[in-house]
Amino acid sequence: MTKRQVAHFEPFTRNVKHTSRIELSQSALKKNINFIRKKLSDGTRLSCVVKANAYGHGIPQMVTMLDKVGVDHISVASAFEAEEVLEFKSDRMDIMIMGILYDQDIEWAIAHNIEFYVFNYDRLQLVLEKAKKLKRQAKVHIEVETGTNRTGMTEEFFKKALTFLKRNKAHIVFKGLCTHLGGAESLSNTFRTEQQKERYKGYLAECKKRRYMPEIKHIACSASALVMPETHYDMARVGVATYGFWPSPDVYYQHLQQVNKMRDAPMSRIISWKTDVMDTKHVPKGDFIGYGTAYQATHDMDVAVIPVGYCNGYPRGQSNRGYVLIKGRKARITGLINMNLFMVDISDIPNVKAGDEVVLLGKQKNNTIKVSSFTNYTQLLNNEMLSRMPTAIPRKIVR
Numbered sequence: 001m002t003k004r005q006v007a008h009f010e011p012f013t014r015n016v017k018h019t020s021r022i023e024l025s026q027s028a029l030k031k032n033i034n035f036i037r038k039k040l041s042d043g044t045r046l047s048c049v050v051k052a053n054a055y056g057h058g059i060p061q062m063v064t065m066l067d068k069v070g071v072d073h074i075s076v077a078s079a080f081e082a083e084e085v086l087e088f089k090s091d092r093m094d095i096m097i098m099g100i101l102y103d104q105d106i107e108w109a110i111a112h113n114i115e116f117y118v119f120n121y122d123r124l125q126l127v128l129e130k131a132k133k134l135k136r137q138a139k140v141h142i143e144v145e146t147g148t149n150r151t152g153m154t155e156e157f158f159k160k161a162l163t164f165l166k167r168n169k170a171h172i173v174f175k176g177l178c179t180h181l182g183g184a185e186s187l188s189n190t191f192r193t194e195q196q197k198e199r200y201k202g203y204l205a206e207c208k209k210r211r212y213m214p215e216i217k218h219i220a221c222s223a224s225a226l227v228m229p230e231t232h233y234d235m236a237r238v239g240v241a242t243y244g245f246w247p248s249p250d251v252y253y254q255h256l257q258q259v260n261k262m263r264d265a266p267m268s269r270i271i272s273w274k275t276d277v278m279d280t281k282h283v284p285k286g287d288f289i290g291y292g293t294a295y296q297a298t299h300d301m302d303v304a305v306i307p308v309g310y311c312n313g314y315p316r317g318q319s320n321r322g323y324v325l326i327k328g329r330k331a332r333i334t335g336l337i338n339m340n341l342f343m344v345d346i347s348d349i350p351n352v353k354a355g356d357e358v359v360l361l362g363k364q365k366n367n368t369i370k371v372s373s374f375t376n377y378t379q380l381l382n383n384e385m386l387s388r389m390p391t392a393i394p395r396k397i398v399r
């Protein structure tokens with residue numbers, strides 16, 4: 001290893017196999033993107049959100065896959081993620097940072113033609129200085145406060161920002177005017193979403209009054225992109241639906257109503273997660289399995305040892321509850337999920353041997369383990385479980 005690698009802990013080339021692996025389906029992505037595009041209004045650009053390592057799927061792979069299906073706008077939550085996207089994107093793809101960009105990285109963003117949110121009036125002065133210094137235009141999206149009370153300028157500061165932007169248009173492009181809906185996936189938030197849409201229109205009216213319009217307007221996330229056409233404007237920032245998940249049951253049922261069907265499966269999960277049986281063991285009736293007394297064999301049992309634990313993103317809440325697939329059959333988890341192991345009951349699955357494929361998430365023969373089967377047991381959100389999949393797990397693109 002060179003000194004530089006040691007100093008930065010850069011990954012070194014691996015020779016041995018990781019304990020598990022992720023597969024990402026290009027055809028499932030194509031299906032999802034086609035569906036989302038069909039839902040979007042004419043002229044609405046699709047921006048796919050790849051924050052949180054692409055909802056755990058892996059930024060390098062997802063950016064490559066999104067390029068193949070013609071997605072040309074990528075949104076991230078931080079400059080740190082943007083830098084990874086930059087490494088893997090094609091020339092036609094634009095990058096937008098929706099969240100944290102440190103002062104020290106503004107120059108980097110401008111130099112790499114990366115669009116970014118500005119939600120704080122004072123930041124504009126800094127952006128101006130950097131743009132002048134680099135002799136390059138900065139592309140900013142002004143985020144406005146419409147009722148979420150996280151980031152976003154209030155009206156008072158927005159008015160000042162408009163004046164500033166208009167005066168400095170040689171250096172700063174008013175690329176977008178945006179806000180984020182706080183809970184568009186739930187019908188119980190309708191009154192709130194309506195209020196946010198109205199407030200957003202107020203900011204647009206202010207732009208019109210001042211005769212200074214943003215190049216594009218955008219407020220939609222997956223939920224509103226799928227069922228609220230009035231939120232589409234010029235671009236939709238679609239995260240969870242890209243990966244084949246409905247944002248919520250509410251959105252799914254609204255979709256069914258719109259297409260007048262009893263059921264529909266226009267999107268598919270992209271991700272599968274697999275490993276192999278590490279060992280098998282016979283457990284006499286009455287013995288405990290794993291740590292503590294969480295599971296006592298009720299009969300003479302056979303168990304398989306799985307080389308994955310909570311350190312690999314496998315939720316501990318699955319202890320004594322979840323299933324994996326072996327030989328296409330469901331094998332129930334016996335005992336606690338350990339840091340890097342857990343055991344499953346294979347008493348009714350004949351001839352299981354070390355090295356047999358284990359599906360943790362996804363399909364094997366006629367059975368499927370869905371992300372929702374994890375989240376039902378563990379109260380985790382789909383997004384929470386997925387985004388915690390460690391980056392170290394190798395990811396492979398499959399057809």
Ligand SMILES: *Cc1c(COP(=O)(O)O)cnc(C)c1O
Pocket residue numbers: 049051098180220221222223237238239240241247
């Ligand atoms: C995460 C995020 C999105 C995408 O949300 P989904 O519900 O996953 O589509 C859009 N906009 C902003 C600002 C976000 O942070």
